[in-house]
Amino acid sequence: MTILIPSYEPDERLLTLIHHLKEETGVASILIVDDGSGEQYKAIFESAAEAGCTVLRHTVNKGKGSALKTGFDYVRQHGGHDGVVCADSDGQHLPEDILKITDAVRKNRNHIVLGSRQFTGKVPLRSRFGNSATRMVYSLATGKPIRDTQTGLRGYSSDMLDWLCEVPGDRFEYEMNMLLEAPKAGYDFVEVPIETVYLEDNKSSHFRPLTDSARIYFPFLKFCTSSGFAAVLDFVLLFLFQWLTSSLLIAVIGARVISSIFNFTMNRRFVFNDGQAISIKKSLPRYFSLVVVIMISNYALLYLFHESIKIPLFAAKLMTEALLFAFSYLVQRRFVY
Structure with a gap:
Protein backbone atom coordinates (compact mmCIF):
# COMPACT_ATOMS: atom_id res chain seq x y z
CA MET A 1 0.00 0.00 0.00
CA ARG A 208 -8.61 29.83 0.96
CA PRO A 209 -12.18 30.18 2.23
CA LEU A 210 -13.57 32.37 -0.57
CA THR A 211 -11.60 31.26 -3.63
CA ASP A 212 -11.43 27.54 -2.86
CA SER A 213 -15.02 27.35 -1.60
CA ALA A 214 -16.15 28.88 -4.89
CA ARG A 215 -14.22 26.18 -6.76
CA ILE A 216 -15.76 23.42 -4.65
CA TYR A 217 -19.30 24.70 -5.09
CA PHE A 218 -18.82 25.68 -8.74
CA PRO A 219 -20.67 22.69 -10.30
CA PHE A 220 -23.67 23.38 -8.09
CA LEU A 221 -23.44 27.14 -8.64
CA LYS A 222 -23.47 26.64 -12.42
CA PHE A 223 -26.65 24.61 -12.10
CA CYS A 224 -28.18 27.28 -9.84
CA THR A 225 -27.34 29.96 -12.41
CA SER A 226 -28.75 27.99 -15.34
CA SER A 227 -31.86 27.07 -13.37
CA GLY A 228 -32.21 30.66 -12.20
CA PHE A 229 -32.30 32.03 -15.74
CA ALA A 230 -34.71 29.28 -16.78
CA ALA A 231 -36.92 30.02 -13.76
CA VAL A 232 -37.07 33.73 -14.62
CA LEU A 233 -38.03 32.87 -18.18
CA ASP A 234 -40.61 30.40 -16.89
CA PHE A 235 -42.06 33.04 -14.52
CA VAL A 236 -42.43 35.63 -17.26
CA LEU A 237 -43.95 33.21 -19.73
CA LEU A 238 -46.32 31.76 -17.12
CA PHE A 239 -47.91 35.13 -16.45
CA LEU A 240 -47.85 36.07 -20.13
CA PHE A 241 -49.59 32.88 -21.26
CA GLN A 242 -52.14 33.03 -18.46
CA TRP A 243 -52.95 36.64 -19.40
CA LEU A 244 -53.31 35.63 -23.07
CA THR A 245 -55.31 32.40 -22.51
CA SER A 246 -56.78 32.63 -18.98
CA SER A 247 -55.83 28.95 -18.62
CA LEU A 248 -53.43 27.83 -15.90
CA LEU A 249 -52.83 24.50 -17.66
CA ILE A 250 -51.86 26.10 -21.00
CA ALA A 251 -49.73 28.68 -19.17
CA VAL A 252 -47.83 26.00 -17.23
CA ILE A 253 -47.24 23.81 -20.31
CA GLY A 254 -46.23 26.64 -22.63
CA ALA A 255 -43.87 28.26 -20.13
CA ARG A 256 -42.30 24.95 -19.17
CA VAL A 257 -41.65 23.78 -22.74
CA ILE A 258 -39.85 26.97 -23.75
CA SER A 259 -37.87 27.35 -20.52
CA SER A 260 -36.90 23.67 -20.55
CA ILE A 261 -35.41 23.94 -24.04
CA PHE A 262 -33.30 26.83 -22.80
CA ASN A 263 -32.34 24.93 -19.63
CA PHE A 264 -31.39 21.75 -21.52
CA THR A 265 -29.09 23.68 -23.85
CA MET A 266 -27.38 25.50 -20.97
CA ASN A 267 -26.94 22.37 -18.84
CA ARG A 268 -25.62 20.26 -21.69
CA ARG A 269 -23.08 22.84 -22.83
CA PHE A 270 -21.97 24.47 -19.59
CA VAL A 271 -23.19 22.75 -16.40
CA PHE A 272 -22.68 19.01 -16.75
CA ASN A 273 -20.06 19.12 -19.50
CA ASP A 274 -16.78 17.99 -17.91
CA GLY A 275 -14.81 18.32 -21.13
CA GLN A 276 -16.42 15.32 -22.78
CA ALA A 277 -19.05 15.41 -25.52
CA ILE A 278 -22.53 14.66 -24.24
CA SER A 279 -24.70 12.74 -26.70
CA ILE A 280 -27.90 14.57 -27.58
CA LYS A 281 -29.53 11.29 -28.63
CA LYS A 282 -28.96 9.92 -25.15
CA SER A 283 -29.52 12.99 -23.00
CA LEU A 284 -32.41 14.68 -24.84
CA PRO A 285 -35.04 11.92 -24.34
CA ARG A 286 -34.02 11.56 -20.69
CA TYR A 287 -34.15 15.29 -20.09
CA PHE A 288 -37.60 15.76 -21.59
CA SER A 289 -38.89 12.70 -19.76
CA LEU A 290 -37.79 14.53 -16.64
CA VAL A 291 -39.48 17.68 -17.95
CA VAL A 292 -42.77 15.79 -18.27
CA VAL A 293 -42.48 14.50 -14.71
CA ILE A 294 -41.62 17.96 -13.38
CA MET A 295 -44.34 19.58 -15.47
CA ILE A 296 -46.97 17.27 -14.02
CA SER A 297 -45.60 17.82 -10.54
CA ASN A 298 -45.42 21.56 -11.20
CA TYR A 299 -49.07 21.75 -12.24
CA ALA A 300 -50.21 19.52 -9.38
CA LEU A 301 -48.38 21.58 -6.78
CA LEU A 302 -49.49 24.89 -8.32
CA TYR A 303 -53.08 23.67 -8.39
CA LEU A 304 -52.81 22.57 -4.76
CA PHE A 305 -51.24 25.81 -3.56
CA HIS A 306 -53.06 28.31 -5.80
CA GLU A 307 -56.44 26.80 -6.60
CA SER A 308 -57.11 24.70 -3.49
CA ILE A 309 -55.29 26.50 -0.68
CA LYS A 310 -55.73 29.94 -2.37
CA ILE A 311 -52.10 30.98 -2.04
CA PRO A 312 -51.29 33.86 -4.46
CA LEU A 313 -49.84 32.60 -7.73
CA PHE A 314 -46.45 34.29 -7.23
CA ALA A 315 -45.94 32.71 -3.80
CA ALA A 316 -47.29 29.38 -5.02
CA LYS A 317 -44.80 29.39 -7.89
CA LEU A 318 -41.88 30.10 -5.54
CA MET A 319 -42.86 27.23 -3.24
CA THR A 320 -43.28 24.85 -6.18
CA GLU A 321 -39.91 25.67 -7.73
CA ALA A 322 -38.11 25.29 -4.41
CA LEU A 323 -39.59 21.83 -3.89
CA LEU A 324 -38.67 20.64 -7.39
CA PHE A 325 -35.20 22.22 -7.59
CA ALA A 326 -33.18 19.63 -5.66
CA PHE A 327 -35.03 16.75 -7.33
CA SER A 328 -34.21 18.14 -10.78
CA TYR A 329 -30.49 18.56 -10.03
CA LEU A 330 -30.17 15.06 -8.63
CA VAL A 331 -31.87 13.41 -11.60
CA GLN A 332 -29.96 15.43 -14.20
CA ARG A 333 -26.53 14.70 -12.69
CA ARG A 334 -27.15 10.99 -12.15
CA PHE A 335 -29.30 9.98 -15.13
CA VAL A 336 -29.58 12.64 -17.83
CA TYR A 337 -26.00 13.73 -18.50
Whole structure:
Protein backbone atom coordinates (compact mmCIF):
# COMPACT_ATOMS: atom_id res chain seq x y z
CA MET A 1 0.00 0.00 0.00
CA THR A 2 1.36 3.41 -0.98
CA ILE A 3 0.83 6.36 1.35
CA LEU A 4 0.54 9.47 -0.83
CA ILE A 5 1.13 12.83 0.88
CA PRO A 6 0.65 16.02 -1.17
CA SER A 7 2.58 18.77 0.57
CA TYR A 8 2.89 22.53 0.20
CA GLU A 9 5.18 24.53 2.50
CA PRO A 10 5.31 21.83 5.24
CA ASP A 11 6.90 22.04 8.66
CA GLU A 12 8.47 19.46 10.97
CA ARG A 13 5.11 17.73 11.38
CA LEU A 14 5.61 16.10 7.98
CA LEU A 15 8.83 14.48 9.19
CA THR A 16 7.16 13.44 12.45
CA LEU A 17 4.37 11.75 10.49
CA ILE A 18 6.91 9.94 8.30
CA HIS A 19 8.79 8.74 11.39
CA HIS A 20 5.65 7.37 13.02
CA LEU A 21 4.51 5.65 9.84
CA LYS A 22 7.87 3.97 9.25
CA GLU A 23 9.08 3.25 12.77
CA GLU A 24 5.84 2.55 14.63
CA THR A 25 3.47 1.13 12.01
CA GLY A 26 5.91 -0.43 9.54
CA VAL A 27 4.61 1.39 6.44
CA ALA A 28 7.28 1.04 3.76
CA SER A 29 6.05 2.93 0.70
CA ILE A 30 5.55 6.67 1.24
CA LEU A 31 5.23 8.98 -1.76
CA ILE A 32 5.43 12.74 -1.20
CA VAL A 33 4.61 15.38 -3.80
CA ASP A 34 6.23 18.77 -3.16
CA ASP A 35 3.70 21.11 -4.76
CA GLY A 36 6.10 23.96 -5.55
CA SER A 37 7.04 24.83 -1.96
CA GLY A 38 10.28 26.54 -3.01
CA GLU A 39 13.89 26.55 -1.82
CA GLN A 40 12.95 27.52 1.74
CA TYR A 41 11.43 24.07 2.27
CA LYS A 42 14.00 22.05 0.34
CA ALA A 43 15.68 20.72 3.50
CA ILE A 44 12.45 19.17 4.79
CA PHE A 45 11.88 17.27 1.56
CA GLU A 46 15.52 16.17 1.47
CA SER A 47 15.11 14.80 5.01
CA ALA A 48 12.01 12.94 3.85
CA ALA A 49 13.95 11.42 0.96
CA GLU A 50 16.76 10.41 3.33
CA ALA A 51 14.15 8.68 5.50
CA GLY A 52 13.27 6.45 2.55
CA CYS A 53 10.38 8.35 0.99
CA THR A 54 9.97 8.93 -2.73
CA VAL A 55 9.72 12.68 -3.33
CA LEU A 56 8.26 14.17 -6.52
CA ARG A 57 8.43 17.90 -7.18
CA HIS A 58 6.37 20.54 -8.94
CA THR A 59 8.49 23.53 -9.87
CA VAL A 60 5.54 25.84 -9.13
CA ASN A 61 2.47 25.50 -6.96
CA LYS A 62 -0.26 23.79 -9.00
CA GLY A 63 -2.78 22.90 -6.30
CA LYS A 64 -3.69 19.87 -4.20
CA GLY A 65 -5.66 18.20 -6.96
CA SER A 66 -2.72 18.44 -9.35
CA ALA A 67 -0.35 17.07 -6.69
CA LEU A 68 -2.64 14.11 -6.06
CA LYS A 69 -2.85 13.37 -9.79
CA THR A 70 0.95 13.48 -10.04
CA GLY A 71 1.12 10.92 -7.25
CA PHE A 72 -1.60 8.71 -8.73
CA ASP A 73 0.13 8.73 -12.11
CA TYR A 74 3.47 7.78 -10.53
CA VAL A 75 1.90 4.84 -8.69
CA ARG A 76 0.10 3.79 -11.86
CA GLN A 77 3.31 3.79 -13.88
CA HIS A 78 5.36 2.02 -11.21
CA GLY A 79 3.00 -0.87 -10.61
CA GLY A 80 1.30 -0.10 -7.33
CA HIS A 81 -1.15 -2.99 -7.17
CA ASP A 82 -2.21 -2.79 -3.53
CA GLY A 83 -3.85 0.62 -3.55
CA VAL A 84 -3.20 4.19 -2.43
CA VAL A 85 -4.04 6.02 0.79
CA CYS A 86 -3.87 9.82 0.71
CA ALA A 87 -3.05 11.77 3.86
CA ASP A 88 -2.29 15.43 4.62
CA SER A 89 1.13 16.61 5.73
CA ASP A 90 0.09 18.91 8.58
CA GLY A 91 -0.23 16.33 11.36
CA GLN A 92 -4.03 16.18 11.36
CA HIS A 93 -4.13 12.53 10.32
CA LEU A 94 -2.91 10.13 12.98
CA PRO A 95 -0.77 7.14 11.93
CA GLU A 96 -3.24 4.70 13.48
CA ASP A 97 -6.07 6.26 11.48
CA ILE A 98 -4.02 5.98 8.28
CA LEU A 99 -3.61 2.26 9.03
CA LYS A 100 -7.38 1.97 9.49
CA ILE A 101 -7.86 3.28 5.98
CA THR A 102 -5.25 0.93 4.50
CA ASP A 103 -7.03 -2.04 6.07
CA ALA A 104 -10.40 -0.81 4.80
CA VAL A 105 -9.05 -0.43 1.24
CA ARG A 106 -7.90 -4.05 1.24
CA LYS A 107 -11.31 -5.22 2.47
CA ASN A 108 -13.40 -2.99 0.18
CA ARG A 109 -12.15 -3.16 -3.38
CA ASN A 110 -13.74 -0.77 -5.88
CA HIS A 111 -14.83 1.51 -3.05
CA ILE A 112 -13.56 4.92 -2.07
CA VAL A 113 -12.66 4.74 1.62
CA LEU A 114 -13.17 8.00 3.51
CA GLY A 115 -11.65 8.79 6.88
CA SER A 116 -14.72 10.34 8.45
CA ARG A 117 -14.10 12.86 11.22
CA GLN A 118 -16.79 13.01 13.91
CA PHE A 119 -16.34 16.77 14.60
CA THR A 120 -16.51 16.46 18.35
CA GLY A 121 -14.68 18.70 20.79
CA LYS A 122 -13.06 21.99 19.80
CA VAL A 123 -13.42 22.42 16.04
CA PRO A 124 -12.67 25.75 14.26
CA LEU A 125 -15.89 27.45 13.19
CA ARG A 126 -14.88 27.75 9.53
CA SER A 127 -14.12 24.01 9.40
CA ARG A 128 -17.38 23.03 11.08
CA PHE A 129 -19.41 25.37 8.85
CA GLY A 130 -17.50 24.44 5.69
CA ASN A 131 -18.04 20.73 6.12
CA SER A 132 -21.72 21.21 6.97
CA ALA A 133 -22.22 23.29 3.83
CA THR A 134 -20.44 20.89 1.49
CA ARG A 135 -22.19 17.94 3.11
CA MET A 136 -25.56 19.55 2.37
CA VAL A 137 -24.58 20.44 -1.20
CA TYR A 138 -23.28 16.93 -1.86
CA SER A 139 -26.41 15.32 -0.45
CA LEU A 140 -28.59 17.52 -2.66
CA ALA A 141 -26.41 16.81 -5.69
CA THR A 142 -26.26 13.03 -5.40
CA GLY A 143 -28.84 11.85 -2.88
CA LYS A 144 -26.02 10.12 -1.01
CA PRO A 145 -25.33 11.45 2.48
CA ILE A 146 -21.64 11.56 3.47
CA ARG A 147 -20.62 12.65 6.94
CA ASP A 148 -17.27 14.21 6.03
CA THR A 149 -17.00 15.48 2.45
CA GLN A 150 -13.83 17.49 3.10
CA THR A 151 -11.65 14.77 4.60
CA GLY A 152 -8.17 14.53 3.10
CA LEU A 153 -7.67 10.99 4.43
CA ARG A 154 -8.94 8.75 1.63
CA GLY A 155 -8.10 5.33 0.23
CA TYR A 156 -8.43 3.89 -3.28
CA SER A 157 -8.00 0.52 -4.95
CA SER A 158 -5.30 0.35 -7.60
CA ASP A 159 -7.87 -0.21 -10.37
CA MET A 160 -9.23 3.30 -9.74
CA LEU A 161 -5.97 5.04 -10.69
CA ASP A 162 -6.85 5.67 -14.34
CA TRP A 163 -10.15 7.24 -13.32
CA LEU A 164 -8.55 9.29 -10.54
CA CYS A 165 -6.15 10.86 -13.05
CA GLU A 166 -9.09 11.93 -15.24
CA VAL A 167 -11.33 13.57 -12.61
CA PRO A 168 -11.41 17.33 -13.36
CA GLY A 169 -9.92 19.89 -11.00
CA ASP A 170 -6.43 20.97 -9.97
CA ARG A 171 -6.95 22.48 -6.53
CA PHE A 172 -9.20 21.76 -3.54
CA GLU A 173 -12.23 21.32 -5.79
CA TYR A 174 -10.67 18.09 -7.12
CA GLU A 175 -11.64 16.14 -4.01
CA MET A 176 -15.25 17.35 -4.20
CA ASN A 177 -15.40 16.61 -7.94
CA MET A 178 -14.19 13.11 -7.15
CA LEU A 179 -17.10 12.54 -4.79
CA LEU A 180 -19.54 13.93 -7.37
CA GLU A 181 -18.14 11.80 -10.21
CA ALA A 182 -17.77 8.54 -8.25
CA PRO A 183 -21.42 7.33 -8.41
CA LYS A 184 -21.50 7.86 -12.17
CA ALA A 185 -18.24 5.90 -12.49
CA GLY A 186 -19.71 3.03 -10.47
CA TYR A 187 -17.79 3.58 -7.22
CA ASP A 188 -19.45 3.55 -3.82
CA PHE A 189 -18.14 4.81 -0.49
CA VAL A 190 -17.04 3.33 2.82
CA GLU A 191 -16.70 5.70 5.74
CA VAL A 192 -14.28 4.82 8.53
CA PRO A 193 -14.46 6.91 11.74
CA ILE A 194 -11.21 8.73 12.57
CA GLU A 195 -10.09 11.23 15.17
CA THR A 196 -10.82 14.92 14.62
CA VAL A 197 -7.49 16.74 15.00
CA TYR A 198 -7.05 20.49 14.54
CA LEU A 199 -3.67 21.93 15.48
CA GLU A 200 -3.36 25.65 16.35
CA ASP A 201 -6.92 26.32 15.13
CA ASN A 202 -6.01 24.83 11.74
CA LYS A 203 -3.61 27.69 10.93
CA SER A 204 -1.44 25.45 8.76
CA SER A 205 -4.24 24.91 6.25
CA HIS A 206 -3.68 26.45 2.81
CA PHE A 207 -7.41 26.38 2.09
CA ARG A 208 -8.61 29.83 0.96
CA PRO A 209 -12.18 30.18 2.23
CA LEU A 210 -13.57 32.37 -0.57
CA THR A 211 -11.60 31.26 -3.63
CA ASP A 212 -11.43 27.54 -2.86
CA SER A 213 -15.02 27.35 -1.60
CA ALA A 214 -16.15 28.88 -4.89
CA ARG A 215 -14.22 26.18 -6.76
CA ILE A 216 -15.76 23.42 -4.65
CA TYR A 217 -19.30 24.70 -5.09
CA PHE A 218 -18.82 25.68 -8.74
CA PRO A 219 -20.67 22.69 -10.30
CA PHE A 220 -23.67 23.38 -8.09
CA LEU A 221 -23.44 27.14 -8.64
CA LYS A 222 -23.47 26.64 -12.42
CA PHE A 223 -26.65 24.61 -12.10
CA CYS A 224 -28.18 27.28 -9.84
CA THR A 225 -27.34 29.96 -12.41
CA SER A 226 -28.75 27.99 -15.34
CA SER A 227 -31.86 27.07 -13.37
CA GLY A 228 -32.21 30.66 -12.20
CA PHE A 229 -32.30 32.03 -15.74
CA ALA A 230 -34.71 29.28 -16.78
CA ALA A 231 -36.92 30.02 -13.76
CA VAL A 232 -37.07 33.73 -14.62
CA LEU A 233 -38.03 32.87 -18.18
CA ASP A 234 -40.61 30.40 -16.89
CA PHE A 235 -42.06 33.04 -14.52
CA VAL A 236 -42.43 35.63 -17.26
CA LEU A 237 -43.95 33.21 -19.73
CA LEU A 238 -46.32 31.76 -17.12
CA PHE A 239 -47.91 35.13 -16.45
CA LEU A 240 -47.85 36.07 -20.13
CA PHE A 241 -49.59 32.88 -21.26
CA GLN A 242 -52.14 33.03 -18.46
CA TRP A 243 -52.95 36.64 -19.40
CA LEU A 244 -53.31 35.63 -23.07
CA THR A 245 -55.31 32.40 -22.51
CA SER A 246 -56.78 32.63 -18.98
CA SER A 247 -55.83 28.95 -18.62
CA LEU A 248 -53.43 27.83 -15.90
CA LEU A 249 -52.83 24.50 -17.66
CA ILE A 250 -51.86 26.10 -21.00
CA ALA A 251 -49.73 28.68 -19.17
CA VAL A 252 -47.83 26.00 -17.23
CA ILE A 253 -47.24 23.81 -20.31
CA GLY A 254 -46.23 26.64 -22.63
CA ALA A 255 -43.87 28.26 -20.13
CA ARG A 256 -42.30 24.95 -19.17
CA VAL A 257 -41.65 23.78 -22.74
CA ILE A 258 -39.85 26.97 -23.75
CA SER A 259 -37.87 27.35 -20.52
CA SER A 260 -36.90 23.67 -20.55
CA ILE A 261 -35.41 23.94 -24.04
CA PHE A 262 -33.30 26.83 -22.80
CA ASN A 263 -32.34 24.93 -19.63
CA PHE A 264 -31.39 21.75 -21.52
CA THR A 265 -29.09 23.68 -23.85
CA MET A 266 -27.38 25.50 -20.97
CA ASN A 267 -26.94 22.37 -18.84
CA ARG A 268 -25.62 20.26 -21.69
CA ARG A 269 -23.08 22.84 -22.83
CA PHE A 270 -21.97 24.47 -19.59
CA VAL A 271 -23.19 22.75 -16.40
CA PHE A 272 -22.68 19.01 -16.75
CA ASN A 273 -20.06 19.12 -19.50
CA ASP A 274 -16.78 17.99 -17.91
CA GLY A 275 -14.81 18.32 -21.13
CA GLN A 276 -16.42 15.32 -22.78
CA ALA A 277 -19.05 15.41 -25.52
CA ILE A 278 -22.53 14.66 -24.24
CA SER A 279 -24.70 12.74 -26.70
CA ILE A 280 -27.90 14.57 -27.58
CA LYS A 281 -29.53 11.29 -28.63
CA LYS A 282 -28.96 9.92 -25.15
CA SER A 283 -29.52 12.99 -23.00
CA LEU A 284 -32.41 14.68 -24.84
CA PRO A 285 -35.04 11.92 -24.34
CA ARG A 286 -34.02 11.56 -20.69
CA TYR A 287 -34.15 15.29 -20.09
CA PHE A 288 -37.60 15.76 -21.59
CA SER A 289 -38.89 12.70 -19.76
CA LEU A 290 -37.79 14.53 -16.64
CA VAL A 291 -39.48 17.68 -17.95
CA VAL A 292 -42.77 15.79 -18.27
CA VAL A 293 -42.48 14.50 -14.71
CA ILE A 294 -41.62 17.96 -13.38
CA MET A 295 -44.34 19.58 -15.47
CA ILE A 296 -46.97 17.27 -14.02
CA SER A 297 -45.60 17.82 -10.54
CA ASN A 298 -45.42 21.56 -11.20
CA TYR A 299 -49.07 21.75 -12.24
CA ALA A 300 -50.21 19.52 -9.38
CA LEU A 301 -48.38 21.58 -6.78
CA LEU A 302 -49.49 24.89 -8.32
CA TYR A 303 -53.08 23.67 -8.39
CA LEU A 304 -52.81 22.57 -4.76
CA PHE A 305 -51.24 25.81 -3.56
CA HIS A 306 -53.06 28.31 -5.80
CA GLU A 307 -56.44 26.80 -6.60
CA SER A 308 -57.11 24.70 -3.49
CA ILE A 309 -55.29 26.50 -0.68
CA LYS A 310 -55.73 29.94 -2.37
CA ILE A 311 -52.10 30.98 -2.04
CA PRO A 312 -51.29 33.86 -4.46
CA LEU A 313 -49.84 32.60 -7.73
CA PHE A 314 -46.45 34.29 -7.23
CA ALA A 315 -45.94 32.71 -3.80
CA ALA A 316 -47.29 29.38 -5.02
CA LYS A 317 -44.80 29.39 -7.89
CA LEU A 318 -41.88 30.10 -5.54
CA MET A 319 -42.86 27.23 -3.24
CA THR A 320 -43.28 24.85 -6.18
CA GLU A 321 -39.91 25.67 -7.73
CA ALA A 322 -38.11 25.29 -4.41
CA LEU A 323 -39.59 21.83 -3.89
CA LEU A 324 -38.67 20.64 -7.39
CA PHE A 325 -35.20 22.22 -7.59
CA ALA A 326 -33.18 19.63 -5.66
CA PHE A 327 -35.03 16.75 -7.33
CA SER A 328 -34.21 18.14 -10.78
CA TYR A 329 -30.49 18.56 -10.03
CA LEU A 330 -30.17 15.06 -8.63
CA VAL A 331 -31.87 13.41 -11.60
CA GLN A 332 -29.96 15.43 -14.20
CA ARG A 333 -26.53 14.70 -12.69
CA ARG A 334 -27.15 10.99 -12.15
CA PHE A 335 -29.30 9.98 -15.13
CA VAL A 336 -29.58 12.64 -17.83
CA TYR A 337 -26.00 13.73 -18.50
